[in-house]
Amino acid sequence: MSTTTxxxxxxxxxxxxxxxxxxxxxxxxxxxxxxxxxxxYGTLNAAKSNAVLICHALSGHHHVAGRYSxxxxxxxxxDNMVGPGKPIDTERFFVIGVNNLGGCHGSTGPSSIxxxxxxxxxxxxxxxxxxxxxxxxxxxxxxxxxxxxxxxxGGSLGGMQALQWSIDYPERVKNALVxxxxxxxxxxxxAFNDVARQAILTDPDFFGGDFYEHGAIPRxxxxxARMLGHITYLSDDGMGAKFGRMLKSGEYQxxxxxxxxxxxxLRYQGDKFSDSFDANTYLLMTKALDYFxxxxxxxxxxxxxxxxxxxxxxxxxxxxxxxFSPGRSREIVDALVAAGKRVQYAQIAxxxxxxxxxMMDHPYHELMHxxxxxxxxxxxx
Amino acid sequence: MSTTTxxxxxxxxxxxxxxxxxxxxxxxxxxxxxxxxxxxYGTLNAAKSNAVLICHALSGHHHVAGRYSxxxxxxxxxDNMVGPGKPIDTERFFVIGVNNLGGCHGSTGPSSIxxxxxxxxxxxxxxxxxxxxxxxxxxxxxxxxxxxxxxxxGGSLGGMQALQWSIDYPERVKNALVxxxxxxxxxxxxAFNDVARQAILTDPDFFGGDFYEHGAIPRxxxxxARMLGHITYLSDDGMGAKFGRMLKSGEYQxxxxxxxxxxxxLRYQGDKFSDSFDANTYLLMTKALDYFxxxxxxxxxxxxxxxxxxxxxxxxxxxxxxxFSPGRSREIVDALVAAGKRVQYAQIAxxxxxxxxxMMDHPYHELMHxxxxxxxxxxxx
Numbered sequence: 041m042s043t044t045t046x047x048x049x050x051x052x053x054x055x056x057x058x059x060x061x062x063x064x065x066x067x068x069x070x071x072x073x074x075x076x077x078x079x080x081y082g083t084l085n086a087a088k089s090n091a092v093l094i095c096h097a098l099s100g101h102h103h104v105a106g107r108y109s110x111x112x113x114x115x116x117x118x119d120n121m122v123g124p125g126k127p128i129d130t131e132r133f134f135v136i137g138v139n140n141l142g143g144c145h146g147s148t149g150p151s152s153i154x155x156x157x158x159x160x161x162x163x164x165x166x167x168x169x170x171x172x173x174x175x176x177x178x179x180x181x182x183x184x185x186x187x188x189x190x191x192x193x194g195g196s197l198g199g200m201q202a203l204q205w206s207i208d209y210p211e212r213v214k215n216a217l218v219x220x221x222x223x224x225x226x227x228x229x230x231a232f233n234d235v236a237r238q239a240i241l242t243d244p245d246f247f248g249g250d251f252y253e254h255g256a257i258p259r260x261x262x263x264x265a266r267m268l269g270h271i272t273y274l275s276d277d278g279m280g281a282k283f284g285r286m287l288k289s290g291e292y293q294x295x296x297x298x299x300x301x302x303x304x305x306l307r308y309q310g311d312k313f314s315d316s317f318d319a320n321t322y323l324l325m326t327k328a329l330d331y332f333x334x335x336x337x338x339x340x341x342x343x344x345x346x347x348x349x350x351x352x353x354x355x356x357x358x359x360x361x362x363x364f365s366p367g368r369s370r371e372i373v374d375a376l377v378a379a380g381k382r383v384q385y386a387q388i389a390x391x392x393x394x395x396x397x398x399m400m401d402h403p404y405h406e407l408m409h410x411x412x413x414x415x416x417x418x419x420x421x
Numbered sequence: 422m423s424t425t426t427x428x429x430x431x432x433x434x435x436x437x438x439x440x441x442x443x444x445x446x447x448x449x450x451x452x453x454x455x456x457x458x459x460x461x462y463g464t465l466n467a468a469k470s471n472a473v474l475i476c477h478a479l480s481g482h483h484h485v486a487g488r489y490s491x492x493x494x495x496x497x498x499x500d501n502m503v504g505p506g507k508p509i510d511t512e513r514f515f516v517i518g519v520n521n522l523g524g525c526h527g528s529t530g531p532s533s534i535x536x537x538x539x540x541x542x543x544x545x546x547x548x549x550x551x552x553x554x555x556x557x558x559x560x561x562x563x564x565x566x567x568x569x570x571x572x573x574x575g576g577s578l579g580g581m582q583a584l585q586w587s588i589d590y591p592e593r594v595k596n597a598l599v600x601x602x603x604x605x606x607x608x609x610x611x612a613f614n615d616v617a618r619q620a621i622l623t624d625p626d627f628f629g630g631d632f633y634e635h636g637a638i639p640r641x642x643x644x645x646a647r648m649l650g651h652i653t654y655l656s657d658d659g660m661g662a663k664f665g666r667m668l669k670s671g672e673y674q675x676x677x678x679x680x681x682x683x684x685x686x687l688r689y690q691g692d693k694f695s696d697s698f699d700a701n702t703y704l705l706m707t708k709a710l711d712y713f714x715x716x717x718x719x720x721x722x723x724x725x726x727x728x729x730x731x732x733x734x735x736x737x738x739x740x741x742x743x744x745f746s747p748g749r750s751r752e753i754v755d756a757l758v759a760a761g762k763r764v765q766y767a768q769i770a771x772x773x774x775x776x777x778x779x780m781m782d783h784p785y786h787e788l789m790h791x792x793x794x795x796x797x798x799x800x801x802x
Contacts, residue, residue, distance in 0.1 A: 067675035167675040227660040227683040228652060234684045235648045238691075241677060242641045244625055260623045267616045268649065271609060279608040285714070292712060294448035294548040296622060296704065299711065302608045303615045310619075323677065330680065331673060333666070362743075 044125030077146025095194035150320030163249030195397030275393030425506030458527025476575035485518035531701030544630030576778030656774030
C-alpha cells in the first residue's frame with residue numbers, strides 16, 4: 041500500500057490535442073481532422089513507462105479528478121480513485137483522462153462545428169465505435185510520447201475500451217483493468233439502449249439530429265433516456281434500501297405529480313442530465329455499446345480475439361450489478377484463461393449495482409490498490 | 422384431470438352492465454354512474470356456487486377467451502387457460518372476465534363520454550385503485566346473483582386484485598389464485614412505471630390528458646412506455662435465446678435505423694400498442710400498481726392484512742420473472758403461513774419471464790388444472 045495519505049490532485053486544467061490528419065472510422069467514412077480534450081495528473085517518468093490511460097463510460101469525459109477552481113462544487117468523476125495516495129496514485133503514475141470522439145466535453149463531436157459547413161455536425165457526424173476510440177487514443181499517446189501504457193483502465197463502456205486496447209495494441213498495454221463490463225451487449229442491454237434512443241429520436245425537438253440550428257434541445261427525450269439508464273445503474277435492493285416506497289408528502293395524492301421519493305429522484309437526475317448533455321452524443325455512446333463485440337472479427341470466438349494479447353488482466357464485477365452481471369465478466373475471464381493469459385478476477389459484494397465501479401467501496405478500492413501496487417513495482421523494476 | 426379434450430369456448434360476445442348508483446372511490450371522489458364491460462363462459466349452476474372471476478393485468482380486458490367471429494385472428498388473452506377441458510374448465514365453471522374501471526375496452530374510462538360535459542373524461546377521470554376495482558367487481562357479482570366465487574384468479578396486477586378480494590370480501594372468495602404477483606411494488610417497479618408515465622405525460626400530443634378534443638394521440642409516449650414495459654415482461658435469457666445479437670440485415674449498418682432484431686421486435690410491439698390502447702388508461706393502470714399495498718391500512722403488516730381471509734390460496738411464481746420475482750410471491754406466502762392460512766406455493770421453471778403467466782408452459786398448466794380440479798370437487802360436494 042502507498043504510504044501517502046489519500047488526497048485530491050488539487051486544481052487541474054484541460055488540454056486540447058488537435059489532429060490534422062484524417063482518422064479512418066469503422067463505419068467506412070473518415071473524420072478529416074479532429075481534436076481530443078484531455079487531462080493529465082502526475083508526472084511522466086524519464087523512461088515514459090508510468091503512463092495510465094483512463095477510459096470513460098457512457099456519460100463520462102476527460103475530467104477524471106481534481107477541480108478546475110476552488111469554487112467547483114464537484115471534482116472529476118473518479119476523484120475517489122485517482123490522486124496522491126489513492127489506488128490510481130498520481131505520485132506514481134502519469135494519469136491521462138480523455139474525452140472520446142463524438143463526446144460533448146471538448147472533443148470533436150456532433151455539437152462541434154463541421155469545418156465544411158460552418159455549422160454543428162449534428163446528424164452528419166459519423167457513427168463512432170470502441171475501435172475508433174482506441175485508435176484515436178493511441179494517436180494521443182503517440183503525441184504525448186507514450187509508447188506503452190503501464191495500465192489502461194475503465195469501467196463499463198470504459199472497460200470495453202481497455203479490453204479492445206489489449207487486443208488492438210498488445211505491445212502497448214502492460215496491464216488492462218476491465219471493471220463492471222461485458223464482452224458484448226445482450227439482447228436486453230440493446231433493448232434498453234434502443235428505448236433510450238427512440239425517446240430521443242422521436243422527440244419533436246430532435247429535428248433529425250440538427251436541433252442546434254433550430255435553437256431547440258430534445259430535453260424530453262434525453263431526460264427519459266437518463267431516467268431509464270439510471271434505473272439500470274442501480275440495484276433493485278439498493279434502490280429499495282434508499283427509497284423503498286417512501287412518499288414525497290407522507291400520503292397518497294392520487295394524481296400524476298411526484299408521489300414516491302424514487303420518482304422525485306429519477307426526475308431530478310433526468311432534468312439535470314438533459315440540461316448538460318448532448319443528445320447526439322448520447323445516441324452515439326449507446327451505439328458504441330451495441331456495436332462492441334471484439335470476438336466478431338474472429339468468427340464470434342472470444343478466445344481467439346484475446347489470443348494475441350500480452351497484458352496482465354484484472355477483471356472486476358459487482359454482485360448486485362444487473363446491467364453487466366458478474367456472469368458477463370466471467371465470459372471475459374473464461375476466454376482469457378482458455379487463451380492461457382494472466383488474469384485476476386474478483387466479484388465484489390456491493391449494494392451499488394452497476395454504479396459500484398464509481399463508488400468508494402473499500403474491498404474494491406483495496407483490490408485496485410493492491411493490483412496497481414504491483415503495476416508500480418513493475419514500472420520501477 | 423378433466424376427461425374433455427381441451428378446446429376453445431368458441432364464439433363469444435361481450436355484455437355491458439350499467440350501474441346508476443355512484444361508486445365512492447379511494448381517492449375521495451365518486452363516479453356518479455358507470456358501466457362495466459364483461460364476458461361470461463360456461464353456465465352458472467343452480468346453487469350459483471361455480472363462478473370464477475378472472476381479473477386482468479395492465480393491458481388486459483374482459484375478452485379472456487374465444488373469438489367474436491370466425492374471422493377473428495386472435496382469441497381472448499387467456500384462451501390457453503380458459504375453455505372446455507382447459508385448467509379453468511368452462512364445462513365446470515361459470516367464468517367471468519371484466520374490463521376494469523379506467524379501462525379502454527368498454528368499461529367507463531378516460532376515453533368514455535363524461536355525461537356532465539358531453540366530452541371524453543380525459544384528465545377529469547379520477548384515479549382508480551385495486552380497491553376500487555374489487556368494489557366495482559363485487560357490484561357486478563351482485564348484479565349476476567353471485568354471492569360467493571369458487572375462485573378469483575389473476576396474474577400480475579390481476580393477482581393483486583385476487584389478493585385484495587380475499588381481504589375485502591373474505592366470505593365471498595373460496596379460493597384465490599395469485600400468479601406472478603407481489604404484495605406491493607418495489608422502488609425499481611415504481612421507477613419503471615414512472616419512466617413510462619413521463620414518456621406519456623411529456624408527449625406534446627398528450628395535451629394534459631385531453632388529447633381527444635385535439636384530435637391527437639400521444640403515440641410516441643405510449644410507444645416508449647410499451648417498449649419499456651415489454652423489456653420487463655421478458656427474461657434476459659429468454660430475450661437472449663430468441664433474439665441474441667441477430668442483425669436485421671446481416672451486417673452492421675452504422676446508423677439509427679433498426680440494426681438488431683430485438684429493436685425491430687420492440688418497435689413493432691410499441692407501434693401496435695400505441696395504435697390500440699388509450700394513453701390515460703395506461704397511466705391509470707400503472708398508478709393502480711404503484712398504489713397497491715394491502716398492508717398499508719394495517720400499519721404495513723401483511724400478516725395482519727391477510728388475517729381475516731378465509732380463502733384457500735394458490736400462489737405461483739416463475740423463476741425467470743424479474744419484474745415480480747419469486748421472492749415477491751414468497752412475501753405473500755410467508756404472510757399467509759404466519760397468519761395460519763391454507764396456501765399452496767409453486768415456483769415454476771420457465772424461460773418466459775413475467776409473461777410466463779400467460780404462456781402455455783406444461784408444469785404451470787398442470788398445476789392450475791390440479792388446483793382447479795379440487796375447487797371443482799369442492800363445488801360439487
